[in-house]
Amino acid sequence: MWSPTEYTERLLNPLTDVIVGMERVGVPFDMDAASDLLRVVKRDEALSQEALLDWTSAVDYLGAEVPPNWGSWQQLQYFLYTPMGLNLPPALYWKKGRTGWVERDDGEYIEEWTDEGEFKTDDVALSWLGKRHPQYADCLGAIQDLRWQQRVRTYLETWLGLAVRHAGPHGQAWHWLHPSFGLASDRDERAGARTGRFAVKNPALQQVPVRGDNYGLRRLFRAPPGSEWVVLDYSQLEVVILAHICNKLFGTDDLVKRCRPGQPDMHSLTAKYVFGDILGDARLKAMDVGDIKKQASTERDLVKAVRYGLNYGKGARGFGDTLFDTKGEALGEEKAQTVIDALLDFDPEIRQYQAWSRERVVEWRGAVSLLGRFSPLPDATSWKKGERNRAYRQFLNYAMQAGGQEVTALGMIAAAPLMAAINAPQILQVHDENCFLAEAGQGGEAKKVALEAMLNCVELAAPLGASGGVGPSWGEAKH
DNA sequence: TAGAACGGCGCG
DNA sequence: AAAGCGCGCCGTTCTA
DSSP states (O other): OOOHHHHIIIIIHHHHHHHHHHHHHOEEEOHHHHHHHHHHHHHHHHHHHHHHHHHHHHHTTTTOSSOOOTTOHHHHHHHHHTTSOOOOOOGGGBOOEEEEEEEOTTSOEEEEEESOSOBOOSHHHHHHHHHHOGGGHHHHHHHHHHHHHHHHHHHHHHHHHHOEEEEOTTSOEEEEEOOEESBOSSSOOOBSOTTSOOOEESSOGGGOOOTTOSSOGGGGSBOOTTEEEEEEEESSHHHHHHHHHHHHHHOOOHHHHHHSTTSOOHHHHHHIIIIIIISOHHHHHHTTGGGBOSTTOOHHHHHHHHHHHHHTTOOHHHHHHHOBBTTSOBOOHHHHHHHHHHHHHHOHHHHHHHHHHHHHHHHHSEEEOTTSOEEEOGGGGOSBHHHHHHHHHHHHHHHHHHHHHHHHHHHHHHHHHHHHHTTOOEEEEOSSEEEEEEETTOHHHHHHHHHHHHHSSSOOSSOOOEEEEEESBTTTSOO
């Protein structure tokens, strides 16, 4: 733990210098490719609109001349459930309204909820409806497509509107985006998150689509001719932090061992254990868990999702609603609890850490980070159970998220002078990922230098891991 | 008519 | 659903 003075001098002040450097250099952006892509997206968007127009006329929008505005969830909801007459989705897709507080027999106050309310129209709900009503699957799919296309168009228009042209660190004229890091530039003066993570705004480059992106948006963030994009990611940084914390608290090293280099992939190992050894044979059969899949993903992805959800306090109720079997039905609380128990049996340290956190959050009414920052959580002693539970979940998360941010910050600080020496400045940070711009042919060397700095910036009980890549753009630099 | 509230969704 | 945490941002609808 560091003193406030140490924290300021060794982390906050030098981090500010790195941030100022990133703001000055900017993020290279391929405007020509973006303009071309914008035309493509607009065309796709028009096709989706056209397909939907057929649907609206086919079902006769209850006599109204005007088709729904697909950007309005209220109008969409009306369209789906009244003119189209789709069956009601299960309870988990309802938006419920709070009616008040009730005192239970044991004196505990809990919130009371009503089933009356509006239907959700988010992506999960639309997918559910599409499965339940195959004859409307195309229509619902077109709505989902249109939403994505509209979103992508908005991204592109925003970036195109913000890009400026000037010479980069290696001398070439190119287009650049200059987001604000940390302290925001608009009316919101918050300096990033309470956990210490900082924000990247105008544009929000920490949210550039990557999962399921069919347009290749990250390829638009392209190094100028004569430069190369270098990216490095910490591997499961928050798990490493958790392993370190457990080692310090309980003297155990089960998680630590699993982070060591040369160990089998953590999530695959866990999946094999949870679905094979633990949920094998009798228990597996009894709960029909052999069919468990999270949409089309693998058991590894499911176990990974459960591990991260658990780390942040997600419970059987939540997992029961967000994990699905192969039939597309929600797993349910009971089966989800079985999966959770299996993972906790595999990693007893997590159970220990959760019990410890339950006590500490009440005692401290706050949480402490790896290097000693304190985050107040006064709700830990609220008379409302929901607020107490939330404070507990925030406590769980704070240790890992704040710790991860501190490690990343120290890595950036350690890398900065070394990268300056080889003319490869940092241009972006996305929580556990650092991007640099190297001179052509120097990407490999730059990657080595940055990796070394990132891995050795702090001494933890569990070893840090990272991997990286070099390429002409952000999208193509991935390993 | 500007701002707040809300749903929805992008990322780690 | 303050039943997984942390953010920013967009469009629609509500409200002062």
